[in-house]
Amino acid sequence: MxxxxxxxxxxxxxxxxxxxxxxxxxxxxxxxxxxxxxxxxxxxxxxxxxxxxxxxxxxxxxxxxxxxxxxxxxxxxxxxYVGWWLPEPLVQLHDPSTGDAQHHHTPEAAAELAxxxxxxxxxxxxxxxxxxxxxxxxxxxxxxxxxxxxxxxxxxxxxxxxxxxxxxxxxxxxRTRFEVPRNVHHQLLQRFMLAAKSGDRNAIEALLSEDAQLIGDGGGKVPSFPKPLVGPFRIANLYWALFRRLGTQVAYRMALINGEPGLLRYVNGRIESAQALVTDGERIVAIYAVRNPDKLVGVPAVLDQR
CATH class of the missing domain: 1.20.140.160 (PhyR, sigma-like (SL) domain)
Incomplete structure (x- = not known):
């Protein structure tokens, strides 16, 4: 044969x-x-x-x-387009048990997207x-x-x-370019996530650089800022105000967003934004928050409670 x-x-x-x-x-x-x-x-x-x-x-x-x-x-x-245009995020979830990233709807995300x-x-x-x-x-x-x-x-x-x-x-x-080791970026993000989760305004502020800026993309579908939010006080206030208003209804999950550590934010268990955070290795210098629901269709819509 x-x-x-x-x-x-x-x-x-x-x-x-x-x-x-x-x-x-x-x-x-x-x-x-x-x-x-x-x-x-x-x-x-x-x-x-x-x-x-x-x-x-x-x-x-x-x-x-x-x-x-x-x-x-x-x-x-x-x-x-209404407000700032940000790209649709390609999201990979972190598996907390292994620390590995898991692809979500991104079959092409491997080599060429690295x-x-x-x-x-x-x-x-x-x-x-x-x-x-x-x-x-x-x-x-x-x-x-x-x-x-x-x-x-x-x-x-x-x-x-x-x-x-x-x-x-x-x-x-x-463009400001920083070569930051993945584990450093990850640790900083984890500290930021814990501070945002607990509504600790001082801790959030301490993690942001003096000229930090937040750019939000709501696409006219959800409220967003017409211009970038600049400075640690104003950005920290935003996270604190959300915590004050919604408390434990807000949850964060670590993820890889376009190949870099970022956060997914859920409100009442539903996806509200994908946030890419840029760091210089010591503080967070920029946050790109994609809130336009049309751009979040490829993100897990419901918070996995595991």
């Missing part, structure tokens, strides 16, 4: 995590990224793979260009034009060479270098 060789894996399936990683970083919304992948798959299914020099180059080009088109179409919608993905990073990327954003991501996050990027975007190498250079400068200006 002869065993037939296993059929080679379909390149689209193999590359799907990378393609999703590109589309999600371009668009910041899971459903939009999935739509792009669906469009790309339909094109791929009509394509003769043997006619291609490189399936990866073809697929990355198609996904990048579809993402650029979709981002252009979304631009007017985002400009009319790198540059934080809510803070995607928030800064919103300042870039669609093509500039694509060139920057392909070079800085996915490590493609300039000849490849030029082919993917249908531009000259010189134009791509210029776009990446300009985008890098803009990203660096708008």
């Amino acid at each position: 002869t065993l037939s060789a296993p059929a080679p894996a379909d390149p689209f399936t193999t590359l799907r995590p990378r393609l999703f990683g590109i589309a999600y970083r371009m668009l910041g919304v899971r459903a939009d990224a999935e739509d792009v992948l669906q469009d790309a798959w339909l094109r791929w299914s009509r394509q003769d793979p043997t006619a291609l020099q490189s399936a990866e180059a073809w697929l990355v080009t198609v996904v990048t260009r579809l993402s650029i088109d979709r981002l252009r179409a979304l631009k007017a919608e985002r400009e009319a 790198g540059e993905l934080s809510v803070a990073f995607l928030y800064v990327l919103e300042r870039l034009g669609p093509e500039e954003r694509a060139a920057f991501l392909l070079r800085q996050v996915f490590d493609y060479d300039y000849p490849e990027i030029a082919a993917q975007l249908g531009k000259t190498e010189a134009a791509c270098r210029q776009m990446v250079h300009r985008a890098s400068e803009r990203v660096q200006q708008s």
Whole structure:
């Protein structure tokens, strides 16, 4: 009896995590990224793979260009968005018994989503034009060479270098980058969670840097702040006031949000916000609170009481 060789894996399936990683970083919304992948798959299914020099180059080009088109179409919608626009969070739950993160509705979250993905990073990327954003991501996050990027975007190498250079400068200006060990970030977050849970205003304030800011995204669906809340006193007051009003009806759970330690907040057992917290290793410098219910559909809706 002869065993037939296993059929080679379909390149689209193999590359799907990378393609999703590109589309999600371009668009910041899971459903939009999935739509792009669906469009790309339909094109791929009509394509003769043997006619291609490189399936990866073809697929990355198609996904990048579809993402650029979709981002252009979304631009007017985002400009009319009520308040601050934050990306839809990709959430992995921490298993308290093992300390491991468990994926929730994020089959693509593994390898390709491990790198540059934080809510803070995607928030800064919103300042870039669609093509500039694509060139920057392909070079800085996915490590493609300039000849490849030029082919993917249908531009000259010189134009791509210029776009990446300009985008890098803009990203660096708008972004504070801290290299903080995961366990340090986790411990700080745990202290913050305990302080918020017990309504200890002084403890919350002590964990925030002097210029800490909180950016909330309610999308006009739930109340949020029209501008960032700045300073430890004002931010601590917000958490304290919520505790004073609702007490034990408010619960927090540790989670990985876009690959970094964050908090999920539940009110009466229902998800109310996903909060990505940026730290310099000693204090919390920024909180990005996604409260728009449309962006929380991929988050566990009911608090697991275990």
